[in-house]
Amino acid sequence: MHVLGEANNGTHAAAIENVPFDEIRVGQTASMARQLTLMDVELFAMVSGNINPAHLDAKFAADSRFHKVIGHGMWSGSLISGVLGTHLPGAGTLYVGQDLQFRRPVALGDVVTATVTVTEKRADRNLVVFDCVCVNQDGEVVTTGTAQVIAPTRKVRHAAHELPQVQMIRHDKHDALLHRCDALPPVPTAVAHPCDESSLKGAVEAAEAGLIDPILVGPEAKIRALASAHGLDITPYHIVDVEHSHAAAQAAVALARAGRAEAVMKGSLHTDELMSEVVRKDTGLRTGRRLSHVFVMNVPTYPRALLITDAAINIAPTLEDKVHIVQNAIDLAKVLGVETPRVAILSAVETLNPKIATTLEAAALCKMADRGQITGGILDGPLAFDNAISVEAARTKGIVSEVAGRPDILLVPDLEAGNMLAKQLSFLANADAAGIVLGARVPIILTSRADNVRTRLASCAVASLVAASRRAPALALAAE
Structure with a gap:
């Protein structure tokens, strides 16, 4: 505390x-x-x-x-x-x-x-x-x-x-997220190359919490030796024996593509190694959407969950990329229970400036939302971070907005800005983070060796809720 x-x-x-x-x-x-x-x-x-x-x-x-x-x-x-x-x-x-x-x-x-x-x-x-x-x-x-x-x-x-x-x-906002998964079945999850203590323990903890049903994909002998060395019981879980990390990425994606896994979880391999298999045109998990990452941040000084996108996948997204990025985030916010998500499109300033491209992109995104090219949320921008997050700052600058001061989603200009913002909130504001990649056929859980147990479980909970939301329309269609 x-x-x-x-x-x-x-x-x-x-x-x-x-x-x-x-x-x-x-x-x-x-x-x-x-x-x-x-x-x-x-x-x-x-x-x-x-x-x-x-x-x-x-x-x-x-x-x-x-x-x-x-x-x-x-x-x-x-x-x-x-x-x-x-x-x-x-x-x-x-x-x-x-x-x-x-x-x-x-x-x-x-x-x-x-x-x-x-x-x-x-x-x-x-x-x-x-x-x-x-x-x-x-x-x-x-x-x-x-x-x-x-x-x-x-x-x-x-x-x-x-x-x-x-x-x-407080670190109890993620608890509410976990409680929402109590009535959901564990999500079959292909865990790609869980070959260090952190990634294997994370998969086991998520399984013991009832969030996932892990399929451990990697060198079987190495996984079993690791589990034994760290006192982890992996006897309930299926293991797909492959030779190395690249093969583990291929096999995990193949399991999801075949419908045997409803989520993919990163193990100890590099993010690029996994994502290169996810985005392959013929064998990957691509859809009509561009892939993007969303941090679900629970910031103690903010009254609701704050979604930050994209801080991990798209380095310098174009305007077209941002349409997909913001739509992915809006859809996730709805899954998390936000009826009409408010999206603040961040830049360095809150006024249009032809010399700052992100202000023009923000205005274009707002107009696209007006024309139905982005749906389900309320967009406003450009907004500087202060008037995006603070009602008082917005009022001081004379900004009248449904979004300013109370956003659910922060759309950042690029990966560098998003990554720094998310890490500042984590390390300076004691925020809890959960991360997930959207836009693929299944949710993809990107974990880090620096993640604590609470973060790992929350990321799995987000994936569980996304998987359940995708499962529900299929069940309704089958019932008809």
Whole structure:
């Protein structure tokens, strides 16, 4: 779990003023209210190291056996500390001790008000004793107890300290993608030359997750030795024994062409070696579409999946190529559940400039969409990255658009720009990526040795959903 920008809930006064020991009176009170959010719970767990599933796992907490004892009492107790350190006595307070009882669980969404009341003063140590109580929005007592502090002796007035903005970096968006595949059968997948630990383990993990039914294509003796060396059980999977990586690429493509595989997955061979077999005119998997790659990026600071294309196949695509690239991405977005995908066509600027060819291509693509040559999505461009992705940036520049600030797809000018953008999001913004090649007879999963398990499984999940979408029309036609 990581921490970045964006504020947690709660507000803070513009200035603070403490209450020194001499000004404190028995019976004096102070309060603070705060709503419990999931971010609060996760931040508390991260700071304290308390990862008790009764607090973090909704399914665990919902279990009736734990319902009466779980809750976030320690969080409500921390609110008491907040009142003492911020309001009464305030700045300069030293916490000596506390004795709290947690009477009732605090649930997500509850608004808890913590109130402290002075019950005793001891001048010898400037010690102040407080009665403490926390109640929820229904007036029910959740925490009671006492606290002892050493109060400050001099008056302090100064601007409130501005807390850093925080945001929880979540890696659960790909989980939703995987859950969509729960009801789907494993996709028969030809895995071309899985002859290193990374590629073979990736295929086995995807199979164990129920996403693919792998056909391992490569030197059988080498594959079995590799599996044995790394403790991988490959006994359930069929192996097609071929001599070397080039033959593995040919055989994997042939399996897909013959209908025995509904997807092809890259193993430890080079991408060019596999793709050269895929694009062969007579024996490959070409269709009327140009092949293109799509990254499905789950960026923690963006509210939905972001598709980036093309960052891996087409180096310097022409206008005609981009028609196919954007149509492939729109079709994928629909498979992923986006009813009308919004496509931002990126360039360096958001205005037409005859000296920047990509701005003219963007305008042409938008007009082609208007004329029905690209279907199923809403296109706008040229857009610079800032006003493509930010509503505020678009508004500042006076851009009125259905796409600007909320795209589902980013069409990049060329492979270099797309590859750098995808990797920047992964390594600087903690984004999760999944990748797939479209435009062939079957989806092609391009994995990298640098991919983590989550990325590999998500890529297989995308392929599974694409394969299922292609299978559905065939089944409907057969039923008729």
